[in-house]
Amino acid sequence: MLGTTAGExxxxxxxxxxxxxxxxxxxxxxxLAIVQGEFVSLIGPSGCGKSTLLKLISGLTNxxxxxxxxxxxxxxxxxxxxxxxxxxxTLLPWRTVTRNVGLGLELEHVDSKTRKAKVQSxxxxxxxxxxxxxxxxQLSGGMKMxxxxxxxxxxxxxxxxxxxxxxxxxxMTRDRLNEELLRLRAEQNWTAVxxxxxxxxAVFLSTRIIVLAPSPGRIAQEISITLPFPRSRVTxxxxxxxxxxxxxxxxxxxxxxx
Amino acid sequence: xxxxxxxxxxxxxxxxxFLLLWQGLDLLLHLxxxxxxxxxxxxxxVLARFPxxxxxxxxxxxxxxxxLAASIVVGLxxxxxxxxxxxxxxxxxxxxxxxxxxxxVAVAPLILMWAGPGTLSVTLVAFIxxxxxxxxxxxxxxISVEPNLIHLFLMHxxxxxxxxxxxxxxxxxxxxxxxxxIAAGISVIGAITGELFAGSSRVGEGGLGYSILYAxxxxxxxxxxxLVLAATVLGFAFFFLVMFLEWYFLHNWHESARTTAEE
Numbered sequence: 001m002l003g004t005t006a007g008e009x010x011x012x013x014x015x016x017x018x019x020x021x022x023x024x025x026x027x028x029x030x031x032l033a034i035v036q037g038e039f040v041s042l043i044g045p046s047g048c049g050k051s052t053l054l055k056l057i058s059g060l061t062n063x064x065x066x067x068x069x070x071x072x073x074x075x076x077x078x079x080x081x082x083x084x085x086x087x088x089x090t091l092l093p094w095r096t097v098t099r100n101v102g103l104g105l106e107l108e109h110v111d112s113k114t115r116k117a118k119v120q121s122x123x124x125x126x127x128x129x130x131x132x133x134x135x136x137x138q139l140s141g142g143m144k145m146x147x148x149x150x151x152x153x154x155x156x157x158x159x160x161x162x163x164x165x166x167x168x169x170x171x172m173t174r175d176r177l178n179e180e181l182l183r184l185r186a187e188q189n190w191t192a193v194x195x196x197x198x199x200x201x202a203v204f205l206s207t208r209i210i211v212l213a214p215s216p217g218r219i220a221q222e223i224s225i226t227l228p229f230p231r232s233r234v235t236x237x238x239x240x241x242x243x244x245x246x247x248x249x250x251x252x253x254x255x256x257x258x
Numbered sequence: 259x260x261x262x263x264x265x266x267x268x269x270x271x272x273x274x275x276f277l278l279l280w281q282g283l284d285l286l287l288h289l290x291x292x293x294x295x296x297x298x299x300x301x302x303x304v305l306a307r308f309p310x311x312x313x314x315x316x317x318x319x320x321x322x323x324x325x326l327a328a329s330i331v332v333g334l335x336x337x338x339x340x341x342x343x344x345x346x347x348x349x350x351x352x353x354x355x356x357x358x359x360x361x362x363v364a365v366a367p368l369i370l371m372w373a374g375p376g377t378l379s380v381t382l383v384a385f386i387x388x389x390x391x392x393x394x395x396x397x398x399x400x401i402s403v404e405p406n407l408i409h410l411f412l413m414h415x416x417x418x419x420x421x422x423x424x425x426x427x428x429x430x431x432x433x434x435x436x437x438x439x440i441a442a443g444i445s446v447i448g449a450i451t452g453e454l455f456a457g458s459s460r461v462g463e464g465g466l467g468y469s470i471l472y473a474x475x476x477x478x479x480x481x482x483x484x485l486v487l488a489a490t491v492l493g494f495a496f497f498f499l500v501m502f503l504e505w506y507f508l509h510n511w512h513e514s515a516r517t518t519a520e521e
Contacts, residue, residue: 079415080415084409090404090410107414107424108415135510
């Protein structure tokens, strides 16, 4: 299920990456390799540069030092293979759900026939067919986020960058969307880098958790999550899950008190 | 819908009461008609001079609409220019404030001198008075796009043109409508002010402003009232037309249009 089938191909490689804004160092000497098929969560206190790390991998901001490669290319050149999901749903309010989901394809000049078919199948996949013609303001927070996920997946990315996508949702909705995200991953086989504040969410989703320490942001600890797939509600109640949550929480506390 | 009809009936009742009071005042005080004509006299003036009233109304509407339309096109273009960089905004924005603060009545004679009497001058006055709110609101709408939406577009390798046409421009529409609404109201005022100066190229035929001057000089106070009434109606018509367009374009997705439509 993990990267093994793809022959351990490297999806993202960061070597000696630092990021400074003026005199403040946000990230210092980050070395990180993410293999195809991995689901990596970045967790850490505010100010540890988790979001900055995502921005660096996407090429939305440039590193002050070091090199970043996505599938062997500079991030900006690799954008066709990347989709980004933001903390808020960032839907265009003047477009219907269908046209929001099709936005990425439209910007990448995919012809309308292919686009329509693709959007329709995705809406079915994420269970949004019944609101295809609705406008974003008619949807709940959870639905909006689902549209956002569908839009990101529409361009068939091989790397999905997610910046606390479910942070604003209530816990029940978040749990359900987490389960759906794993189901989509099993079907589509993308690699994920996921930023979150929630330990339980990170443990549930990830194959590996990276705990970051603040000021300057650096990797404090890596924890491999060996829980078997497919994961479900039952996974959350297992003792293994509990003990992993404890491990990650401890690591996080260590970072806080440092 | 029921609520709306009730509101309308209320407004009509107030208007009727006002007319009655006015007519009663006239009967009681016996003011000379050149001081305060009775509503009935105004009504007779409207009927008697209906064709020339409509002709004046048509001229003024044309000038106001022309000035408004030109200000929307030019204002949006200037807004697009301003949206290109903060540097351009810093350099040029103060001049749009100048546009707003310069008293139009002081500039009107100049415009008349340059463009000659008649429709062109008047349209120019309406255009100038409408321009500032359009520029301000268009610019605001174009630049206030959420950074993450720009990031989203960049992640899909969107060109500058795609970001403009698919993100900035649609995002600016509600804000642009705020500007148009303000401009629509003052376009009529601008046109009438312009007419007070630029009047008409032909004697006796002109817009509402010109006819108001003419009627007041002739002490035709009943017709003067009719003209003022027509000017007010025109202002209302512009306002409601813009409101309707705003609702039509925005009711699906924008909060401001939705609440006005549903209340």
